Amino acid sequence: MRTLSICILGGTGFVGTRLVSRLIRAGHRVTVLTRSREAHKHLLVLPGLSLLDCDVYNAGSLSEYFRGQDVVINLVGILNERWFGGDGFRRAHTELTRGVLQACRSANVTRLLQLSSLKADPAAPSHYLRSKGEAEQLIGEHAGDVDWTIFKPSVMFGPGDSFLNRFAKLLAALPLVFPLAKPQARFQPVFVDDVIEAMIRALRGGFTSRQTYELGGPHTYTLRQIIELVATLTGHRRWIIGLPDFIARIQAFVMNFVPGRPFSTDNYRSLSIDSVCTAQAMSALGITPQAMPGVAKTYLGCFEDNARLSECRLQGGRANAASQPRRI
Numbered sequence: 001m002r003t004l005s006i007c008i009l010g011g012t013g014f015v016g017t018r019l020v021s022r023l024i025r026a027g028h029r030v031t032v033l034t035r036s037r038e039a040h041k042h043l044l045v046l047p048g049l050s051l052l053d054c055d056v057y058n059a060g061s062l063s064e065y066f067r068g069q070d071v072v073i074n075l076v077g078i079l080n081e082r083w084f085g086g087d088g089f090r091r092a093h094t095e096l097t098r099g100v101l102q103a104c105r106s107a108n109v110t111r112l113l114q115l116s117s118l119k120a121d122p123a124a125p126s127h128y129l130r131s132k133g134e135a136e137q138l139i140g141e142h143a144g145d146v147d148w149t150i151f152k153p154s155v156m157f158g159p160g161d162s163f164l165n166r167f168a169k170l171l172a173a174l175p176l177v178f179p180l181a182k183p184q185a186r187f188q189p190v191f192v193d194d195v196i197e198a199m200i201r202a203l204r205g206g207f208t209s210r211q212t213y214e215l216g217g218p219h220t221y222t223l224r225q226i227i228e229l230v231a232t233l234t235g236h237r238r239w240i241i242g243l244p245d246f247i248a249r250i251q252a253f254v255m256n257f258v259p260g261r262p263f264s265t266d267n268y269r270s271l272s273i274d275s276v277c278t279a280q281a282m283s284a285l286g287i288t289p290q291a292m293p294g295v296a297k298t299y300l301g302c303f304e305d306n307a308r309l310s311e312c313r314l315q316g317g318r319a320n321a322a323s324q325p326r327r328i
Contacts, residue, residue, distance in 0.1 A: 004203060007031045007066055007109075009056050009100065010075030012040040014160055015115065019075070019196045024048055026200070033065055057096060062103035071111040071203055074100050079128065079162065080261045086127035089266075090134070097135035104146045112148040113199055114139055118188075118214055119273045120152060126269035136212070149202045151195065153215040154275040157292055158192035159299040164230055164292075166262060168300055171227070171236040178231075178238040181248030181263070183224040186274040188216030191290040198285050213281035217289045220276055229293060233300040 006023060010016050011032035023030050024046050033054040034040055043051055055061050056076070066072060076096055081088025097114065104112055120132035139148050155163050171178060195215055202208035221229075224240055231237050243251060252268035255261065282289045 001204075003027055003029060004070040005029045005031070005068060006071045006073060006203075007033065007069040008073045008075060009033055009096075010077065010115075011073075012043065013075060013077075014158070014162065015156065015192055015195065016075045017043065018158070018192060019073070019199060020049065021046060022196055022200060031065065031069070033062075057091070057099060059099040059102045059106075062099060063106040066103050066107035066109050069107070069109050071113065072100065072104055072109050073113045073115075073199070075115045077115065077117070077132070080264050080266065081127070084256070084265075086131065089127040089131035093128075093131035094134040094138065097138050098142075101138060101142055101144075101146065105144055110145065110147055111203070111205060112139070112143070112146050113202060114148060114150045115195075115199075116150050116152045118152045118154045118216070118275050118277065119270075124270075125272050126266045128266055128270055129273070147205050147209050149205070149208045149210070150212040151198060151202075151215055152212060153190050153195050154188040154217070154277065155190070156192045156195060157189050157296060161192065163189070164226075164296055164300060167227055167230045168234050168236070170262060171231055171234060171238055174238065176239060178227065178240045179243050179251065180224060180227060180240050181243050181251055181268055182245075182271040183222060183227075183240070183242035185223045185271040186220055186276050187223065187226065188220050188276045189226070189292045190215050190217045191292070191295055194282065194287055194289045197287050198282070201285050201287075208285075213285065214277040214279055215281060215289075216277040218291050221292070223271070229296065230300065233297050 006028050008016060008020060008030065011020050012034050020030055020032060029048060031050040031052060033052055033056055037051050037053045040051060043049060052065065054065055074097065076092060078092045116136050117129065117132045120129050120136060122130055122133040122137055124130045124133055136150055139150060157164050198213060198215055227240055248268060252263055252265045255263040256265055
């Protein structure tokens with residue numbers, strides 16, 4: 001198939017780094033726009049990658065970098081904003097998407113892939129889900145000639161994630177007792193590489209054109225069950241206490257001010273909606289999703305040393321590939 005020129009926003013994050021690696025291995029030309037090229041120079045071991053400084057919130061700058069690209073992929077997302085009130089979420093999700101659409105139209109880019117979130121909706125209870133939903137609405141109503149596909153994954157897990165790893169760190173830091181807000185909140189965790197595979201299959205449009213896909217793993221878990229799994233895999237057994245809602249709200253408010261903000265009021269509001277697919281799109285895309293326990297044990301707890309060695313081997317393979325002639 002024809003090699004594609006692909007420009008990625010958010011290509012230095014959890015999903016982005018793995019997606020960029022896949023795309024380059026498939027022979028595509030990839031440009032990653034970042035606000036700090038120096039902070040992500042480790043990505044340059046990937047042969048053929050263009051890593052460029054860019055103010056992604058400037059539609060004019062985006063338009064310049066989008067020219068000549070076949071596909072634009074927007075992966076930008078934040079789980080917490082710096083302050084409160086939703087402005088940070090709206091800027092990162094809604095307003096950035098508005099600028100991306102404007103730049104795509106200006107640069108005559110005909111294909112856009114957007115990473116959203118399961119249960120994103122303009123009427124959702126949290127700023128995070130509302131701003132993601134507003135971005136989806138912008139694409140649906142104002143894309144014009146830009147052909148698009150939107151992906152709405154449940155929480156994603158995988159090496160380096162901010163989901164299971166965050167719980168592992170909290171379990172290690174809290175002795176004996178683990179107080180848990182919304183223990184019965186339900187999730188359908190999806191392996192990050194399965195999400196990436198879905199995006200790879202949608203690069204050229206076709207039957208995925210102007211479609212929205214909900215992406216989830218093969219099993220649904222309560223938040224309590226997820227914490228119990230992490231505790232088992234890491235060896236940090238704790239007494240998990242489900243908090244009444246009024247205490248959970250207080251916990252969320254207090255943790256707004258904890259460095260790193262491991263939990264927030266907006267996170268608490270997001271938990272009020274189960275992150276479970278209404279229609280599983282994996283089968284429509286020809287993907288068999290991987291279950292969380294089997295993958296998680298490769299990078300949590302007593303298994304993490306093997307996972308680290310595997311990652312080192314992978315990085316070594318990339319560096320070696322960079323030194324070899326490209327095959328035509």
